[in-house]
Amino acid sequence: MHEEWMVEVDDRDQPLGRVLRSTFPFGEKIHRTTFIFVLSDDNQLCVQTRATSKGYCPGLRDLAAGGVVDWQESYLSCAQRELAEELGLEGKLTLLGKFLHKSQGNYSFGVAYGCRHNGPVNPQDDEVTSFEWLALDELLQSPGPAFTPDSLDAFHRFKGFLPYL
Structure with missing residues (x-):
């Protein structure tokens, strides 16, 4: 069995040490994550529905690809890895x-x-059950499952920057 290691950080994002993901107290201790907003040229955001097998927010919709940063992995490397794993995409990422x-x-x-992307999306079945492209100005009113709290937080913080990617 493959053991995943991640980094615990303090409230200034300074590393405290590595921790097995399976034993990490999510919601109590601080870890690192990434969010990648995928936007088409006509300002439609790729919104994913999380697999029901996911430990965090199963079956909810994600406004961004992303995930937990592994031990000794940079935020950027994690973002590139997660974008490829979840949606089968590679692309130039712009820091928000x-x-x-x-x-x-x-x-x-x-x-x-x-990032901007207009081609096909190839979601990984064990990560994403479906995806849809939604207009930035209408997506929060779209019917369907709720959005994950963290991707919704990130969206509210950075939505003003997305049309300018």
């Missing part, structure tokens, strides 16, 4: 910013990126 998020089950520093 960094923020501290806290909600039930998630206490993390997040770094948000954006």
Whole structure:
């Protein structure tokens, strides 16, 4: 069995040490995450529905690809890896910013990126059950499952920058 290691950080995002992901107290201790907003040239955002097998927010919609930063992995490397794993995409990532998020089950520093993509999306079945392209100005009113609290937080913080990617 493959063991995943991640980094625990303090409230200034300074590393405290490595921790097995399976034993990490999510929502209590701080870890690092990434968010990648994928936007088409006509300003439609790729919104994913998380697999029901996911430990965090199963079956909810994600406004961004992304995930937990592995031990000794940079935010950028994690963002590139997660974009490829979740949506089968590679692309130039634009840094949007960094923020501290806290909600039930998630206490993390997040770094948000954006990219433009107009071609096909190839979601990984064990990560994403479906995806849809939604207009930036209408997506929060779209019917369907709720959005994950962390991707919604990131979206509210950086939505003003997305049309300028």
